[in-house]
Amino acid sequence: MKTRLTSLLQIEVPIISAPMGPNISGPELVAAVSNAGGLGVLQAQMHPPEKFREELAAVRQLTSKPFGVNFILQFPCEHLIDISLEEKVPVLSFFWGIADGYVWRAREAGCKTMLQVGSVADADAAARAGVDVIIAQGFEAGGHSAGRISTMTLVPLVADAIPNTPVVAAGGIADARGLVAALALGADGVCMGTRFLATPEANAHDLYKYKIVEASENDTLRTILFGHGWPNAPHRVLRTAFVTNWVGKEERGQQGRKDEPIIGHTRIVGQPVPIP
Numbered sequence: 001m002k003t004r005l006t007s008l009l010q011i012e013v014p015i016i017s018a019p020m021g022p023n024i025s026g027p028e029l030v031a032a033v034s035n036a037g038g039l040g041v042l043q044a045q046m047h048p049p050e051k052f053r054e055e056l057a058a059v060r061q062l063t064s065k066p067f068g069v070n071f072i073l074q075f076p077c078e079h080l081i082d083i084s085l086e087e088k089v090p091v092l093s094f095f096w097g098i099a100d101g102y103v104w105r106a107r108e109a110g111c112k113t114m115l116q117v118g119s120v121a122d123a124d125a126a127a128r129a130g131v132d133v134i135i136a137q138g139f140e141a142g143g144h145s146a147g148r149i150s151t152m153t154l155v156p157l158v159a160d161a162i163p164n165t166p167v168v169a170a171g172g173i174a175d176a177r178g179l180v181a182a183l184a185l186g187a188d189g190v191c192m193g194t195r196f197l198a199t200p201e202a203n204a205h206d207l208y209k210y211k212i213v214e215a216s217e218n219d220t221l222r223t224i225l226f227g228h229g230w231p232n233a234p235h236r237v238l239r240t241a242f243v244t245n246w247v248g249k250e251e252r253g254q255q256g257r258k259d260e261p262i263i264g265h266t267r268i269v270g271q272p273v274p275i276p
């Protein structure tokens with residue numbers, strides 16, 4: 001299938017697998033999607049520089065197709081962007097900030113840029129600054145969401161506002177019907193996160209994958225509850241027993257207190273990381 005997105009990014013199908021932090025979308029998922037003709041996007045922002053280079057090399061070992069690397073501009077990432085430009089990563093994907101400063105540097109390095117936004121105003125500003133692809137994210141989206149209105153409402157508004165820039169729809173899309181609907185709304189492609197989360201290639205815990213597959217349409221919640229380290233940023237999460245317990249006490253989640261009890265550990269790039 002050909003759209004402006006496939007021509008611009010030199011991919012075969014207008015499907016992007018969303019970057020999923022901290023490292024859920026690692027080299028295996030990125031390469032699987034890119035090898036299948038879409039665009040896989042790596043999330044490796046918490047990696048130290050040498051590990052970040054290793055992840056880029058791992059992607060390149062698994063695929064020779066275009067892929068992207070994602071940066072959440074709320075957090076320090078300049079050093080990793082420098083590495084990505086030096087390594088000529090085909091696509092730099094940005095979220096939660098203004099990407100204007102990277103557009104020309106990326107262009108000089110031969111890299112394309114994408115920014116995920118949640119409003120027409122932010123889409124318009126980014127398109128004017130020369131960002132190559134705008135991802136319009138509705139509030140259905142899993143993970144952190146900038147969008148405060150539905151994908152179905154936002155996408156046509158963005159597509160009309162920036163007719164000369166390819167628009168990608170994100171949020172609540174999980175199959176071919178969603179892709180067709182997004183194209184009908186004026187998008188040039190889709191970006192799906194949750195749909196790829198429960199695949200064997202994603203670095204999510206098996207229990208998380210199971211819970212995603214098992215969940216019904218009523219089992220998620222958009223909240224600021226998990227604000228530790230990233231306060232007041234809404235995110236869509238599974239409505240677990242923990243979440244149900246804390247609904248109504250979201251302010252507490254913004255404090256990032258040092259005395260937070262540790263409720264578990266995870267591993268990021270092989271390192272144990274406590275979960276407060």
Ligand SMILES: Cc1cc2nc3c(=O)[nH]c(=O)nc-3n(C[C@H](O)[C@H](O)[C@H](O)COP(=O)(O)O)c2cc1C
Nearest residue numbers: 018019020021095141142143170171172192193194
């Ligand atoms: C578990 C998870 C983690 C995410 N992490 C990131 C991230 O690190 N960077 C980013 O730009 N978007 C992130 N997102 C949001 C996606 O870019 C995308 O907007 C979203 O997945 C689309 O909605 P969907 O999950 O309904 O497909 C994340 C989404 C999920 C589900």
